[in-house]
Amino acid sequence: xxxxxxxxxxxxxxxLAHQFDTLDQQYQSGKLGIWLFLVTEILLFxxxxxxYAVYRxxxxxxxxxxxRFLNKNLGALNTAVLIFSxxxxxxxxxAAQLGKKRALxxxxxxxxxxxxxxxxxxxxxxxxxxxxxLLWGTHYHPIEEAAPSGEAAPADSxxxxxxxxxxxxVFFGIYFLMTGLHALHIIAGMAIIGWVxxxxxxxxxxxxxxxxxxxxxxxxxxVDLIWIFLFPLLYLIR
Amino acid sequence: MNTVSSPVPPAAAEPGHAPSYLQDGHGIKSWIMTLxxxxxxxxxxxxxxxxxxxxGLFAMLIRTELLTPAKTVMEAETYNxxxxxxxxxMIFLFIIPGIPAALGNFVLPLMLGARxxxxxxxxxxxxxxxxxxxxxxxxxxxxxxxxxxxTFYTPYSTTTTSAVVPITFGAFILxxxxxxxxxxxxVTIHRFRPPGMGWFRMPLFLWALYATAIIQVLATPVLGIxxxxxxxxxxxxxxxxxxxLGGDPVLFQHFFWFxxxxxxxxxxxxxxxxxxELVSTFSRKHIFGYKAIAYSSVAIAFLSFLVWGHHMFVSxxxxxxxxxxxxxxxxxxxxxxxxxxxWVATMYKGSIKMDAPMTxxxxxxxxxxxxxxxxxxxxxxxxxxHLHDTYFVVAHFHYTMMGGVLMAFMGxxxxxxxxxxxxxxxxKLANIASLMIVVGFNITFLSQFIxxxxxxxxxxxxxxxxxxxxxxxxxxxxFLQAIGFILVAVYLIHSLRRxxxxxxxxxxxxxxxxxxxxxxxxxxxxxxxxxxxxxDLKPLVFDPKLGGFTYRAESxxxxx
Numbered sequence: 176x177x178x179x180x181x182x183x184x185x186x187x188x189x190x191l192a193h194q195f196d197t198l199d200q201q202y203q204s205g206k207l208g209i210w211l212f213l214v215t216e217i218l219l220f221x222x223x224x225x226x227y228a229v230y231r232x233x234x235x236x237x238x239x240x241x242x243r244f245l246n247k248n249l250g251a252l253n254t255a256v257l258i259f260s261x262x263x264x265x266x267x268x269x270a271a272q273l274g275k276k277r278a279l280x281x282x283x284x285x286x287x288x289x290x291x292x293x294x295x296x297x298x299x300x301x302x303x304x305x306x307x308x309l310l311w312g313t314h315y316h317p318i319e320e321a322a323p324s325g326e327a328a329p330a331d332s333x334x335x336x337x338x339x340x341x342x343x344x345v346f347f348g349i350y351f352l353m354t355g356l357h358a359l360h361i362i363a364g365m366a367i368i369g370w371v372x373x374x375x376x377x378x379x380x381x382x383x384x385x386x387x388x389x390x391x392x393x394x395x396x397x398v399d400l401i402w403i404f405l406f407p408l409l410y411l412i413r
Numbered sequence: 414m415n416t417v418s419s420p421v422p423p424a425a426a427e428p429g430h431a432p433s434y435l436q437d438g439h440g441i442k443s444w445i446m447t448l449x450x451x452x453x454x455x456x457x458x459x460x461x462x463x464x465x466x467x468x469g470l471f472a473m474l475i476r477t478e479l480l481t482p483a484k485t486v487m488e489a490e491t492y493n494x495x496x497x498x499x500x501x502x503m504i505f506l507f508i509i510p511g512i513p514a515a516l517g518n519f520v521l522p523l524m525l526g527a528r529x530x531x532x533x534x535x536x537x538x539x540x541x542x543x544x545x546x547x548x549x550x551x552x553x554x555x556x557x558x559x560x561x562x563x564t565f566y567t568p569y570s571t572t573t574t575s576a577v578v579p580i581t582f583g584a585f586i587l588x589x590x591x592x593x594x595x596x597x598x599x600v601t602i603h604r605f606r607p608p609g610m611g612w613f614r615m616p617l618f619l620w621a622l623y624a625t626a627i628i629q630v631l632a633t634p635v636l637g638i639x640x641x642x643x644x645x646x647x648x649x650x651x652x653x654x655x656x657x658l659g660g661d662p663v664l665f666q667h668f669f670w671f672x673x674x675x676x677x678x679x680x681x682x683x684x685x686x687x688x689x690e691l692v693s694t695f696s697r698k699h700i701f702g703y704k705a706i707a708y709s710s711v712a713i714a715f716l717s718f719l720v721w722g723h724h725m726f727v728s729x730x731x732x733x734x735x736x737x738x739x740x741x742x743x744x745x746x747x748x749x750x751x752x753x754x755x756w757v758a759t760m761y762k763g764s765i766k767m768d769a770p771m772t773x774x775x776x777x778x779x780x781x782x783x784x785x786x787x788x789x790x791x792x793x794x795x796x797x798x799h800l801h802d803t804y805f806v807v808a809h810f811h812y813t814m815m816g817g818v819l820m821a822f823m824g825x826x827x828x829x830x831x832x833x834x835x836x837x838x839x840x841k842l843a844n845i846a847s848l849m850i851v852v853g854f855n856i857t858f859l860s861q862f863i864x865x866x867x868x869x870x871x872x873x874x875x876x877x878x879x880x881x882x883x884x885x886x887x888x889x890x891x892f893l894q895a896i897g898f899i900l901v902a903v904y905l906i907h908s909l910r911r912x913x914x915x916x917x918x919x920x921x922x923x924x925x926x927x928x929x930x931x932x933x934x935x936x937x938x939x940x941x942x943x944x945x946x947x948x949d950l951k952p953l954v955f956d957p958k959l960g961g962f963t964y965r966a967e968s969x970x971x972x973x
Contacts, residue, residue, distance in 0.1 A: 194529035194605075204531045204604045211596045215634045222638030222668060226653060229664060237659075312652030312660075342659025348651045352642070 190384045202386050209390045213397045216360070220401055223353050227408060230345055240339040241346035242412050244309055246300060250410040253296050254402065260289030261399045264368075268392045271385035276378055279388070283372040286395065290365045297358055304347070311351050315344035353405055360398045367391045431934035433835065448533035449935055453540050454519030455833065458826075460543060461515050464506035469898065471499035476857075476891040479884045482876050489874040493560035494575065496872060498550075500563030501580060505587045506547055508818050509676060512683035513629075514539070514594050516825050517622050519833055521598060523926035523933065524616050526607040526942040531600040535593050542590035549583030552576075562872065564669060567654040567662040571646050578644055585640040588633045591679070595629030598622050607925070610944035613704060616924045617947075620707040621686025624714040628675045628682070632718070636672035639665065663728050670721035678717040680814060681781075682710055684821030685752055688777050691824050692756045693948050694922045695771035696763025700948045702755035709748035716745050726797045735794055742792035749785050753778060768920075769843035773824030776851045780816025784809060787862065802872075805865025808858045816854060823847070823901070830905065831919050835932040836912030842904040849897030856890025916961025921953045927962075 188198055195201040231238050267282035308316040317338070371391045374380065380388060434451045438444075444452055474495050478485045487495070518536065522529055530536050553559060556576040561569055570577050602623050606615070643665070645651045652658025654665045685706075693700040700706065722730060722738030730738075756778055765771065787809040790796050800806060831837055864883040869876060876884065918927040924947045929938050953962045 192533075194527065194531065194533060200604055204600050207603055208532060208535075208596060208600045211599060211630055215592055215596070215630055218631060218634035219638050222635050222642070225668075226642075226664070229661070234659075311649065312646075312655065312658045313650035344652060345659040348653055348658075352645070352651065352653075356641075 188383070198383065205386050205390060209393050213393060216397055216401075220353075220356065223349070223356065224404075224408075227349055227353070230349065234340070234342065234345065236340040237343055237346050238412055241309075241343045242409060244304075244307070245350070245410050246303070247410050249296050249300050250406050253293050254406045256289050256292050256296070257399045257402050260286045260293075261396055263289070264392045264395045268385070268388050271375070271380045271388040272382055274380075274382045276375065276380075279375050279380065280372065283368055283375055283388075287365060287368050287372065290361055290368070293361060294358065297354065309347050310344075311348035312344050315347060317343075350409055353409065357398070357401055357405060360401070364391075364395050364398050367394060431936065431939070433930065433932040434935045435835070435932050437935045446537070448529070448537055450518050450522050450529050450533065450536060451833075451933065451935075453533075453536050454515055454517075456540055457510060457515040457518055457543070458833070460540070460547065461507050461511050464502055464547065465511075468499055468503040468507055469895070471495050471502065473891060473895055475499060476888040478874070479876075480888045482878050482881050482884075484875075490560065492874045493872075494558035497559050497562050498554060501559070501584070502550060503814075504563055504676075505584050506543075506550065508680045508814060509587075509591060510543060510594070511680075511818065511822050512687060512825060513598070513622055513625055513679075514543070514591075516687070516822070516829060517598065517618075517683060518594070520829060520926055521601060521619065521622060522605070523832075523929065523937060524619055524924050525601065525605045525610070526925045526928075526938055526944065527601070527605040528937055530597050531604060532597050535597055539590045539593040539597070542586050542593070546583045546585075546587035546590060549579050549586065553580035553583065564673070565640075565643060565665075566669075567643070567646070567665040568656070570643060571654060578647055581640045581643055585637055585644070588637045588640070591629050592633045595626035595633070598626040599630065602626075607941055607944050613707065614944055614947065615707075617689035617700065617703065617706050617710075618683075618686035618924075620710050621682045621684075621689070624710040625679050625682045625686075628679050628714050628717060632672045632675040632679070635668065636676070639668040639672065642668070663725070666725050666728055667721070670724045671718075674721040674724065675714075675717040677810075677813070678713055680818045682713060684777070684818040685710065687821040687825040687828075688756060688774050689752075690922070690924065691770050691774040691828055692759050692778075694828075694920050694950070695766050695768060695774065696760045697766070697921070697950055698759055698763035699946075699950065700755070701758040701761075702751075703948065705751050706755050709751040712748040713745065716741065716748070720745060723792055723797075726794060727801050739792055739794050743789065746785065746789060753782060753785075767844070768827075768840060769838075769847050770824040770828040770920075772844060772847040772851070773820045773827070776847070776854075777817060777820040777824065780812050780820060780851075780854070784812025784814075784816055787812065800865060802870055803865040804861040804869045804871055807871045808861035808865055811858050811861070816858070820851075823850070828920065829926075830908070831915030832926060832931050832933070834909055834912075835915050835930075836908045837915050837919065838908040838912055839904045842900060846897045846900040846904070849900065850894050853890045853893030853895075853897055857887050857894065858890070860884075860886040860890070913960070916959045918953070918962040919960070921950060921955065921962035923947055923949050923953060 191198055191201060195204070263282045263285045267279055267286065270278040270282055304310065306318075308314075308318050310316075368391055371387055374387065434449055437449075438447070444456060447453060447456075474487070475492070478487055478492055478495075518530070553576045556579065558575065559565075559570075559577045559580045560573060560575045561577060565577065565581060570581075602615070602619055642651070642653055646654055650658075652660045654660045654662050656662060689700060689706055720738060720742045722734055723742045726735050726739075756774075767775075787805070791800055791806060791809060827838065827843060860883040864880050865871075867880070869880045869883070915931040917929065917931050919931075920927075923945070925942050925944060926933075928942050952965050954965050955961070956963045
């Protein structure tokens with residue numbers, strides 16, 4: 176009935192931490208742990224989605240007016256970049272499971288590159304908002320020339336000088352909070368992928384030990400998924 | 414280190430077999446960089462006791478100031494900061510991490526017969542984050558402290574000039590510490606249960622820690638984002654909670670209580686788990702209604718997410734929302750009462766031994782009963798309008814938080830003290846101290862129920878002279894409690910060097926942590942124990958030679 180509790184030294188893989196009995200137990204524990212962590216991440220963002228829902232339900236006019244100042248093309252580009260990076264990340268996990276070291280390193284590098292592209296595009300977008308004075312709360316001072324992009328500007332001059340409903344800064348506050356927190360998660364994801372990449376180059380992973388790649392991948396998919404919700408909610412509303 | 418496992422008696426805890434975790438490594442670094450769950454538990458214990466001392470000091474300052482209707486010892490602004498710090502320190506640094514992170518960390522892997530928690534490094538990180546968060550709170554204290562009350566309500570918290578950001582940031586970091594502990598416990602309970610321990614063979618303390626961990630993981634991130642919003646509001650002027658910028662201050666209250674109401678169950682659930690262990694052991698009886706207690710923990714965890722609106726009955730919620738929240742609040746009474754009835758039924762016809770842990774258990778059942786039932790007064794809409802923000806509310810939550818959680822913490826501390834440090838404390842002094850604390854507690858807070866129902870508002874610096882006698886009683890009770898707690902500190906510290914060496918199983922409990930030595934070796938168990946019924950106390954008999962309990966000779970293998 177009683178199992179031998181300690182098998183230190185006998186048949187213990189170098190990857191097996193002392194508190195676990197088997198590699199499978201370790202893998203399953205890590206997997207449950209990372210999923211729980213993802214739940215906490217979702218709930219962290221849930222607060223901001225809640226803020227979004229409350230203000231949009233109470234003041235839809237603000238959102239409809241202000242969202243046109245966001246650049247849909249850049250947003251769409253970033254969405255495509257992130258979806259592609261999710262694909263390369265998933266492929267990287269598969270490569271790790273099959274023990275294909277070269278493919279793993281290359282795919283992780285492409286994923287990391289996509290993250291850099293995403294942040295670069297985001298930087299351009301933020302810079303434009305900064306120049307146009309379209310910032311949050313007390314920093315909202317739109318300059319005259321700031322015009323909605325993406326959609327054709329209203330033709331008649333009366334509407335062209337329309338400065339929008341009161342409290343437009345609420346939208347930009349929410350925009351910067353949500354995309355800013357998301358960008359911080361992108362940066363954290365880049366650090367994790369970078370760390371996995373370094374380990375992968377050293378040949379740390381094998382078909383029997385690929386867990387860190389798997390966990391990093393799950394995290395990266397969540398970060399992508401949050402953006403997939405942010406893009407339509409902020410850029411594509413009617 | 415050990416030979417091939419053989420069917421040895423489970424109580425085979427020969428001292429000197431392996432060095433205890435206390436001896437395994439010396440020096441500061443071997444402690445603060447440890448990965449051993451037992452050492453992390455002790456580090457947490459020291460930290461939260463320090464926080465409790467600090468919070469208690471502020472409590473005494475509050476009670477001293479309120480001795481007279483006008484100024485007694487401090488200015489009004491100082492008083493505001495003192496009650497804020499009392500609340501914030503007691504909630505975030507003592508009660509929330511108290512039982513799960515200190516006692517839970519030590520006991521949980523032992524109860525599972527495991528070597529450690531699933532993620533020892535996360536566990537250590539959790540304590541490091543706790544210390545960093547606590548340092549932010551101290552930093553805020555040096556800079557004069559915040560004066561918002563522990564709830565940080567907007568718009569006051571976004572406009573006051575006091576040091577709100579450091580203490581808020583500290584609470585934000587403490588939230589992560591709490592999340593990591595919860596995550597670790599959930600995974601450990603899922604993956605580390607030993608052979609023979611199905612879900613319904615788990616000790617009820619583990620059920621309670623599991624339910625707690627679920628709330629920690631699900632609710633704490635919402636507090637994280639709320640406090641982050643408050644910080645960016647103050648630092649950058651985002652305006653989400655600022656009406657002049659189109660924001661809504663009541664939204665903060667919703668967010669805050671969406672975490673902070675479940676958080677009161679983060680506090681009370683592990684306390685209920687401790688009580689379930691103690692009531693069975695010290696009644697020498699199998700726990701009554703095991704499944705009902707287990708399910709009620711989960712039910713409380715579930716309902717805890719649906720009642721936050723009862724903090725905002727007078728904040729301009731719609732009458733419909735008020736009624737729904739009121740009805741849901743009443744429903745929490747059902748699983749709570751299920752537990753109380755089962756504990757009382759466990760005691761019924763038991764052979765009750767009033768050692769200090771049991772004194773605290775009985776106090777818990779009585780005081781939590783009062784605290785819980787007065788919660789129904791506050792959950793009822795009409796009475797709440799009258800009682801809202803009065804001392805009645807203060808007394809109610811002190812009966813649940815202090816009369817409930819603190820009593821259970823004290824009971825658990827005394828119960829596991831021999832296991833943690835390998836020494837017995839002075840039982841007679843412990844009983845005297847527990848009596849002083851319980852009597853002092855009731856003097857302090859019963860008077861607050863009365864003055865609250867008469868209309869004395871909470872948080873006031875001065876008050877009308879007709880409330881003076883109630884306040885004086887309350888202050889006198891607080892000083893009696895303080896003497897009791899000092900006495901506890903004296904005999905516990907004394908026991909560390911002079912106490913009688915503890916046997917492996919001083920109380921005769923059947924849960925697994927009592928099958929390893931006191932204090933346990935670093936690896937906990939020489940061979941993985943097989944779990945049986947955690948409340949089958951019959952095979953355990955007292956052995957005067959050991960000074961503790963052991964399994965009857967004919968059933969030497971216990972339940973293995």
